[in-house]
Amino acid sequence: VQLVESGGGLVQPGGSLRLSCATSGFTFSSYHMSWYRQAPGKERELVARIIITDGTTTYADFVKGRFTISRNNAKYAVYLQMNSLKPDDTAVYYCNARFWSGQYEFWGQGTQVTVSS
Secondary structure, X not given: OEEEEEOOEEEOOOOOEEEEEEEEOOOHHHEEEEEEEEOOOOOOEEEEEEOOOOOOEEEOOOOOOOEEEEEEOOOOEEEEEXXXXXXXXXXXXXXXXXXXXXXXXXXXXXXXXXXXX
């Protein structure tokens, strides 16, 4: 099983980034996909989730209206479009796959996002 994030980097406040998560080794269509983040000294927190079965999305309040999660089933990939970035968005962002019943869960290695002028 592999989840490989990419697209992180340094961006100025107000800027945008698009994170990608390429997956392999599991049945993508059976897993809910999420993005989490963890800032230094803080716990990992859910950013956004997309339900694979019908594409329903949920977002943390602190990113609503700024971030968009999407998926491409043909490419076994999930994305996070991040707009209007703020310094508080600085964190390592992780891709997560959770089996529909919760029985299995996989994580990527994370990609650093730094928002700073």
